[in-house]
Amino acid sequence: MTDREPPDEPTTATDRDGDPSSESTARAAGRFASRRSVLASVGSVAGALGLTRVLGVDRVLDPPEGTVSVETALVHPGPGDGGIDPSAIQSRTRTVPADWRARVEAAFDLHERLLATRLPGYLNSAVVPGPYEDGTARISIHASPDELGAIPRTIGELVSTLDIEWHGLFEGIGVRVTRTEVIDDIRDANVEREDHLALGWSIDPVPGGVRCQTGGHAATLTPALYDADGHPTFGTALHAFRDQDRFHGTAISVPIDGPPETETVGHASAALADSDVAIGTPANGHTPGSVLGNRGQLTIRGQLTRWGLADRVARGVSLAKVGGSTGYTMGPIHGIDAATCVTADGCRLGQVTWGNESTLGNGDSGSVTVDPDPAGVDGALVASVNSARTWWPGQNHCWGIAAHALTSAHGYHF
Template sequence: MSDKNTENVVRRLSRVRERLHAGMDRREFVRTLASAGYAVGMAHFLGVDDFLETDDGDVPVVTALVRERDDDPFSLEKRTRTVPAEWYAAVEKAFEVNDLLAKSKVMGYLGSAVVPGDYRSGTASVTIGLTGDASFVGDVLGTVADDIGLDIERFDDGDDDGFETIEEFRNGRDGVTRQPRLARDGRTGTAPGGVTCETDSSMATLGPAMYDPESKSEYFVTAEHAFDAEDAVVGEALTLPTESEESFDLGTVSVDHPVADLVAVEPSGELEPINQIDTSPPSSVRGQFTRWGLADLLARGEPLEKVGAMTGHTTGEIQGIDAVTCFTDDFCRHGQIRWGGEMDLIDGDSGSVSYHPDPENPEEGILIAGFNNARTWWPGQSYVWGISAYQVTNSLGYHF
């Protein structure tokens, strides 16, 4: 099919999609497709292929990838739940608006995030960070953003009410002097997430085991920026200090992912990665949330948690999902989570993961939401940001 024909098909499908309003029953849905000259099978291309399989007013979404067997990290199965069709349509539209903004490449755009409303409201909004004139938002979106709330955040000026320095938070306002959380003992043969790991130049937090389903490999994982290397950090060593003052060799960096800000560390064999977070009792990782799983958590007002090497265990509200962050470097980071506040992450906490108890089996373990990379330092903002677990899987192929 030629590019021109493809554009025409996409345009026609978009018009049909606009007619598939929330609350439409199956019979009306089929009539709408037929009147536009499409078979029911075209529902797949409209992104509503599950519409016909549900009760009127509900749509099934995949919320998580969860282990079928606890002893097999590669036995992931999709978990679904039904959500209100009106809410689904609003959030799906917000995802599209956010994607359009990210692709706009307009000067002044610093990032954006989708904020689903609760299920009862059936709404969603997009938070947009920018400098300068906000008129470009209307130019880029046109009428595409109808019925989607737009929350414009300007960063031209303003006072920063946050901490002036990391040291001020670490040793100052809250009156607590923090010490690194060290693994108790490396002689167990494993190293859990949530404890201190060290590079040649700094310290970070070790994440739980990360898996590559293609090679059936398992890795240690931490933040890429913990390695102070001018070039790629492949081959750099990672170690595990312990409370006994004995250090263990975790391994060397096998693959460097600077945009995602994480590294896959191949175990040396002295210790093995484990799908646990160092809590009391230990929290077992059973899988990870999808994009719709994060939307579901936000809609239900559920928080995220993390265990960092410096700040330990903290809990915070989700502020935005599917976020784009362009505040740093000369590129944008996609598929991010915004959650918690600036007090939830300080130097040494990078490399930790955000998580939530498994909604269906909270006593059996947790599901990973994302990977914590940094906290805000710009005026008027207060959250932790990092790459979502689903984005790690979609863009890099790994899973937790």
């Protein structure tokens, strides 16, 4: 792994005496939800009133100098032996250039407005933070070939089309438009499966990153997803359950080394359709584990925030995944806060796009992407849950719901 200086600073949550304090799972989930609501409100208000009313005249006309602190991750503390306490959450922060943060936040706001407007021919888009030293950001837009000419190609055209007042802060924000195609549905890549990614009898709690069966179809388990009360649940890709009418109660099973039969570890209990995530209630005495890999090699310590993802893009940090079919792969982040609207069943919001077409294979859906080696953390941090990958001309990446967006929408967290 590469050296990533400066490391994330360990604590932000403090009591009145300044001593580090932890937060409950429920409070952390609530903070995500309230932040998401505020950002959505900012996006719509900014379009109606202009960003001066929302962000402040001085900040908009003259990007700030110096540095500011952003929250990059929510981490479960624990001993070095891989144990975690899901009820305790510590915030991690990083000091970043103030002008970079201001422009990335402005790009987030513009992107919110773009999603609300849904221009003709629009199919998907994402925010791409620039390097810290540049203090820039970009909005990447993909459009259908027939309507490509209707999509703004400069930041000036974009803010004019969205009926937003022009301000100096937008000078550092770029726009990139690419043609793409509408597709019928999500499908996985057709790649060779590695059959050795099965569980041994001695593995419990059950790790993420292993192959599972969902009513006759293959997918990959996430590491433990904790509900708002801190109870561990299983997670995988919802689209792997092809018979949606019989979803509830469908067995989630995993292959075991040796015996030909699979072992049922849980039953489908909640369908999070907007996130393409299925939740499973543990069964037969099995417990979902905050570990990744068929032998539980990597401890999951928590998840990245929206600004944590932006930080990884700015520093060029690659993500990794462990899938039930193709195992361990790595790739760069292409966009965050992404909206994927290329399928006929509508848009998926809060996505992370990363890697390429060979990063994710058939049966890898439901796997998580992680920062496998974050500075100052004894384990990995989850970035997103993978849904699918491209296979059509014009795009070459994988996508899936960001962990922070999943928490914001449904309260589950890693």
